[in-house]
Amino acid sequence: MNSRISPIVSHLSLATDCGSRDGCVTAAAYADTEAEYKCVRSRVGIGDLNHYAKIHVAGDTALDLLNYVILTDVARLPINQLQATVLLNDDGSPCAEAFVANYGDHFLVLGEGIAAATLFARLAGLADSRFVGAIVTDQTEALGLLGLDGPFSWELLKAFMGVSVIGTRYLEILADQALDGVPFTLYRAGKTGEYGYMLLTSADKSAELWDKLCELGKRFEMLPLGYRVIDLCKLENRFMSQHHEGSQVGNVLELNTRVLVSRDKGDYAGRAQIEGSIDVGLQRRVIGLTFAENMKAGANALQVSDAVSCDGVQIGKLASLGYSHTLQRWIALALVDTAYSYVGLDYAVAEHRARTVSAPFIFNRSMQIRPQEDSYFN
């Protein structure tokens, strides 16, 4: 169901390939994926994040409602910060990835991997039944969300925000910002493993903010990023993706999320299944795989759901797949029996040999950049 169109797609005719993501028509790619990839891994790219659900939750029971549907504990989230979390189905499986923003008097849920209308209906339904006093409003079409990612994304922002942007800590919120009169809130967050920022503005200003950022980005040879390259970056850096491995697990803990579980926050969706699996132990979990270098991009020899085998016995299946331009090889996430889910082992996928590897797959350029000393123009 494509119930809406991103205001950036409406504004531009740049995208070479559009697709539906979470019920929103948005850009899958603007240029070729490799060009976008090189841009985000070495410079700065701009992304249209308007497919995200944006749900405002306020009222006396807002915290309890959110704690019921997420894996983490919002009570531990300071004001003016974000929490990266997972939204849960009633059976303990994930239904979306999310950032929850704490504004003090209300929360804003930024969900990906779920249609905004579906998430709103779920939260509003809980507010009507179990968490009376919570006020849930769907802000998805009223708000616009853009992303800036790359080793020098901070430098682009510094050009008009000043040095304060350098000191912004991961998951911090900077409200009341503006670019040439266009107001926005800055979130220090992203999903590419590079310096990442999200800019929240009103929907009717998002195209204007996009254009202004693109103008500033010319000095950085910035390119727009479609969701396909963001998905690849998420895979390389092992950010959970509901569109890929997240939709294939039966229990959120199979995504290696156990450290996020809060066991003292009261009841929550899927608690029996999640805590039951903690007590009994998981049957399988996600692990990274790399393939031989000589398997070329576009060879299309592998597919999600391909069996992973050890000595002829199936021990798992591929859950996500991509070609890493950094590693120059195919990489994958596989759901593998826990007895086999250790790093440094060789297994078979289709007719290919795959080796289990540690997360993340790559070492990001941003890890080597010091904003106090470095510059794109050096």
Added chain:
Amino acid sequence: MLDLVSSPSRQEIIETRRSVLLQIKTELIDRLQLEYTVEDIDDDTFLFGSGLALDSIDAMEIVIGMQACFGAMLPEGDIASLRTINTLADFVLRERAAALLTEPAAALLTERAAA
């Protein structure tokens, strides 16, 4: 005599890594006073950001912990090893493998010097 030719079996690789992972998790919990049990921490858990949410002071403690626990010194700037529990284990296992490779060479040099 140490056999440097034959590869370890899959089970040996698993047991070795499990042992190192357990030591790393125990060391981090004790040294950093983390409110987790060993079972709470998945092997691919990130040390910083949205994983264990450690900071730069903790990073220094991890370096000290790896030396205390394994006698292995993380080189300055080796940020790649400080990403997840598994990358720390990769570092420890690499150091062990390097030590195994250099031991026979060192013994040979000692023998030659004595002769």
